Amino acid sequence: MKFLSDYRAPDYTFDSVSLSFDLGENVTSVRSSILVVPKSSVPLVLDGSNLKLVYVKINGLEAQDVELTSSNLTLLAPPKNPFKLEIGTEIYPLQKLNNDEGLYYSSSNGYFVTQCESAGFSKITFYQDRPDVLAKFTVRIEASKDKFPVLLSNGNLVESGQLDNNDKHYSVWSDPFPKPCYLFALVAGKFEARQEKFTTRSGQLVKLNIWSPSEDVAKTEFAMAVLKSAMKWDEDVYGLEYDLDNFNVVSVPDAFMGAMENKSLNIFNAKFLLVSQWTSTDADIQFLMGIVAHEFFHNWTGNRVTCRDWFQISLKEGLTDFRELEFLSDMGCRSVRTIAAASSLRKRQFQEDSGPFAHPVRPASYVEVCVIHLLNSYGLCSYHGAQVIGLYQTLLGKSGFLKGFKLYIERHDGHAATCEDFYQAMCDANLDDLSSFMLWYTQAGTPCLKISSFYNPQASTFTVKCRQETAPTPGQADKSPLLIPLAVGLLNSQGRDIPLSRVLVDGIESSPTVEHNESTGAITALLRTEHEFTFLDVKEKPVPSYLRSFSAPVRLITPDLREEELYFLFANDSNDFNRWDAGQRIAKSLILDMTTSFQNGQELTTPLAYTHAIKTILSIPTLNKEFVALVITLPDDKELLEMTEVADPDACHFVRRFLIKCLATELKQDFMRVVKENRSSEPAFEFNPESKGKRDLKNAALYYLASLNDKETLELACEELDNATNLTDLLGALSAISQNPGQEREKILASFYEKWKHERLVVNKWIHLQTSADTPNNVELVRQLLHHPCFDPRDVTKVSALLGGFFSCIFNFHAKDGSGYEFMADFVIEVGKFHPKVIFNPMNPAKLCLSLLF
Template identity: 40%
Template sequence: MPDSPKTIRRGDYAPPAFLIDTVDLDFALDPMATIVRSRLAFRRNPAAAADAPLRLDGEGLTLLEARLDGEALPESRRQLGADGSLTITDAPDAGILETSVRIAPERNTALSGLYTSGGNFYTQCEAEGFRRITFFPDRPDVMSRYSVTITADRARVPVLLSNGNPDGSGDAGEGRHWARWVDPHPKPSYLFALVAGDLVNVPDSFTTRSGRKVALNIWVRRGDETRCGHAMDSLIRSMKWDEEVFGLEYDLDVFNIAAVSDFNMGAMENKGLNVFNTKYVLASPETATDGDWQGIETVIAHEYFHNWTGNRVTCRDWFQLSLKEGLTVFRDQEFTADQGSRAVKRIRDVRGLRAAQFPEDAGPMAHPVRPDSYIEIDNFYTPTVYQKGAEVVRLLHTRIGPVAFRRGMDLYISRNDNQAVTIEDFVGAMQDASGTDLTPFMRWYDQAGTPELTVEDSYDPATRRYTLTLRQRTPPTPGQVEKQPLPIPVAMGLLDDTGAALPTRLAGENAAQPGTRVLLLDGAVQDFVFEDVPAPPVPSLLRGFSAPVRLKGVPQERLRFLAVHDSDPFVRWDSGQQYAAAFMLEQVARVQRGEAPGFAPALADAVANTLASADADPAFAAEALVLPGEGFLADQMEVADPEAIHQVRRHLRRQIGTHCGAALLATYQALTETGPYRIDGRSIGRRSLRNACLAYLAAAGEDGVALAAAQYRAATNMTDQLAALALLADAETPAREAGLAEFHAKWRGDDLVLDKWFSIQAMSSRPGTIAAVRALYAHPDFDLKNPNRARALIGAFASGNPLHFHDSSGEGYRFLADAVIALDPINGQTAARLIGPLGLWRRQWVERGALMRRELQRVLDTPNLSKGSFEKASKALQ
């Protein structure tokens, strides 16, 4: 790598010099020598500079021929750049450029562009993979209509798929055949897709609200057909929901999904031909956990919803990535909430946000939802762009209300259909549809960091006035020391001392507002005065988690009260979590002083109360039972102490398991399943609650571990079996090695299930885990080239095992750096995404921080490091 690879800056955006109206592609597929012929109808962009050359991106292409308007293009008029690009000098204002290139999909271990997996051909073009297929202005604001012809050996490659609608097929002679696909809608190159190989389809259909029948197909390897039912059902429900909730109807004759195990991402929304990681398609009770089933539903919905929020309306440049991703995450969250428990869905989304995005906002890779610069765009497919981006969309939804938000969506689509636009276009549509000035909300897109919201209050019995004072502060982040106040919608209510709702009439209002109302904090500090309040109230704040902020300053006794009495399920859950976290951090401080951690009877009381009312909503009860995680606790500390945190959490789990053992066991036994496996919300909730009880019982001692071993042997579904095996993987019991060996022998032929086997061992807290992880890295079934397997072992250890990753010897850091260095020349994108945990060195003790910096520097010093890994490592060290 050069010392200073090129930085791309948002402020330098310029329109493309040329536009491409139509693209005709011809593929002659061969694993080692695929020939791609391209015919581009180009014209000069009137919005760009008049003297700019025609420049086409390219990477790893062997140019065989170039013709301009039917004539061979002499070398004097074309230039191949060091970056692989092709520049045409003296290009006319309009014309036809034809090129022929050769590529080798079999050698493409980066899995970007056209590559092979299991003998089949697949593409991944987002963000900049199309340039690995043919020469093209590979940027999202060049939108074209595509016609694609594919030719291949009929016996080895019987299925030929691309974007759009089928437009003919036939015999090509010499044992080969061809198929043509035409996409009537203009799209950017990152949405191009091709899938070809020996695949089988699971067919179905959907009739749109206007009466069009759409053919649906899920394409998988032979033998996987029986595991596609849930994915197809999720697709059909997504199509119906998008029509009913947003009025958006599918616009092609066919919708194809293809599943592949070698895939850098979860899935990709290519127009009419979504390519999915098998993890988010294949499921059966024997092989998939409840979390897998729910993940499939979410990701299928997400990629389908992109058809309008991402495909028909796309982003002008990659800085606008959250325009499509944040909005579509919000849409898939709403879809999933409508399928089951909205409260539990919200809790799980917030738990994920706090686990992944809040630490990112507090670390060296902190960046706004709309970044200002990047070296490698693949590094910005982050929790901030996706999850925080969705929260910003939710802020707008909360501010203007669901009716105005729907009007805004209609306006956004109608104004911008078949265009590449910016975040301003989205916010502007919401503003125009609602009549509300949303300009201040743009700060959420352009300012990094997680705001801290602190609370003070007072009550005047003489005037019956209650004053709620809210303050906000956003800590400095790299490149943004000074922060402006953000508009923060605070959904809230007031409770009396029995938990009953009080009226919430602000000074100057004529009538009290019933139930939950939304306050808008838009300054650094603001007083909200409520009138005619009969007694000192308890404020319930951030109901439904109305803004992605850290709430501080709530007294412990209030948290206990809200955890029992609040009518808002999110606040009830979160208050319990915040109370437990505060107590746990107090015990961490005791351990750091050399004292033994204590126990609060209130924690046992909370567990008992939760179990007593669990039948009403077992999924919520399961969420309420789980103590705050080690990563969440570390995120609350200025300097984390992984050993002390782990010791405290293990101690409290043991104490709860002991104090509440009878109630936990009774609940566990009452939830034993006798009928067939079901994936409805209540059934999933009951299994989740049962396994949460089992975890406490196993933490309490040998009887609980024996119960886990019995569950492992008797389990009839993967959810219960894996939950039990994960507990055994943490225990000192002969059942541990027997269970792991049996599981491996049974499932070594199923990649997705074997990934789980690697992960539960990587996250074990047992002594010797680092050596075990290195042994697994050398295991015959470990494949560094497969992103799923790399994430299952390396990622699970570095991100999911803080105790051993932060081992004082530095061995955990060394293992991660070794893995990144080995993986980078194979797949730089996946390698870069694994670096993140090393970047949190500032939050560790000085000695650990020095060890982490040493490993980061070792990564950075690696010759020929990819741009993505260079960017991650160099920023982490700054």
């Protein structure tokens, strides 16, 4: 067990590292030369596993007093002054001893690639494998020119050429910026590059290369455009320039981690980097925009300033996630991005916080570093960490946040930092102590904010009373109040925002922070368990809009807010996030009430008020279409079941399907109009906010219509399938058709596979679509797919597609007959041996339904 409180600075630092690789599929030799600077006289313990030690030298002489174990190489009596440490090792790539960590050879694709975060470097050579040991790296790579014509590593290419009397060639790379070993990278194989250039604002010319197999080069055009946009945005918004002569990105078919921010050499799984209208959906492209920008943004927030230890991983990942979200918001619709981020956090982190796996954003302990890293990689620290970083901007304003960020970079460039370091920079830059803010990092659980209100017509005042509570979590029975920024808007009877220029906070008048351009409203900071504030000059009783733009990651309880007021907010709120949230709260309450009626044997009826509200939303032409698509999408089974005391997946699923058909029946003509009005009209495929919004809305409407399972809607769905000009519309139509079991469905799915079976990424979508289907007894179909010619248990993308889809369907995974659990057990036993970490992803607690497990 590792504890944050046990942290000690390294007893030895490394000033510079020279690495030399002689790459071979059977045997790869690695030689390292390290300039070691002692800070104490204790033994030097180096990490290393699955390595054959060839030699150890100190200042050119064979080292004495060396102890070797299965996980460490220890120098028992190293010199007291700086010394040169040389180590020779051999590794055996074809034996695949390291579960895709360290230096990995893909025998099916013929390339070498590394994965060193979090502890993979010690499977390449013996080293202090910890993030607070930073050194400047020089790397020499030798390999067969025929097999591995492209040799890449971090930094600038300083030398390359052919080796004398040999079929081998070499390249030498030098990175002038100190980095931890988890950011080391090497790639060798047959790749071709899309090459472009970028000129920084100071005039430095940067060569940009996106490497991929030759057949995929055409699919890297969009990724290159995103990369250049991210580089420009980082300069414009944060004042950060790229710092080397080149920036390399590599697309490989089977990179386990998905994407990795290695200094100047980002490595991506192909499915996250390659784009074409027939192999990528809009969601894929949106994800690509985020992940390409994210990995580039790590150049400063993660690489130039790294984290001191893995307890601080939410600092580099949370901060970079926040920067990614801001980038996507500036590139598209901010409210849609806010909804997506908040929705993800609620479904994942909030759920985990309510169960036995609750942990702080920065855990105080962990058993294995791979566990805390996997939790972060799957968003359980980084998403929450991003929201916590966003609190700084909400509390200090954007200019205050940027001042603090600039100071943080200036203070810690070239060093390893902590969450406290970032907090202190924010405080010092803004002359504000941000009292109790660090509790967001150390206290587990989701704060619950209960709000009541009172309007005084005689005094024209509106008083808001807030009480915050955080439920006990394992190991933390007592909770302290957090610093919570609460954004509030007040709507008059016409649905317009009431100006909020004066407020009494605990009886003292002050001016609230107001950002009218984002319809944020007044922001008041809550510091204690209970708070009261009163808005002045409110001439009529308002309808309050709380927690606008998801101003803090908290659960909101508003017992005073009546159903008709939620409908009023759904129709009128100027804050898009709160408008969407009002609709979701109405839908959840409606479905849960109908579920109770269904369980009691009562007849279900069409909810006319909700139907009318959706009809109204569909009729407003000025609304962002991407936003409207989110508004008309019902909460999923998992969200609904988490709100019930006794979970009943079958009843909940039946009622949700019933409501979908009710809306489709009552609004059939409206949905037909939406489909026809939003068909693609561009001569060529385009990805932009407007085009994406049209496709999102059209496919949401088509799904409703296809639920009717009549001749007219089936013909419409088939027409959309036949006329689709991109994968988004193709899968949108296929998904609509697939919700109705029967021979026609099976015929269309089989035809789709025959047409697209040569496109690996499309086949993965086909697998996911079927395994995620909520049709009854779908477990048998999933089992059949295990034996389909397209499925390979050794292919990580196929496993993720099948398992991820199945686990996303609460109805079938939690089937009452236990068939879902039985399949899970069989699958883990059979396939888990190939990809144990991939199995963890869909099975992690944040993706399951805890109310059905505990």
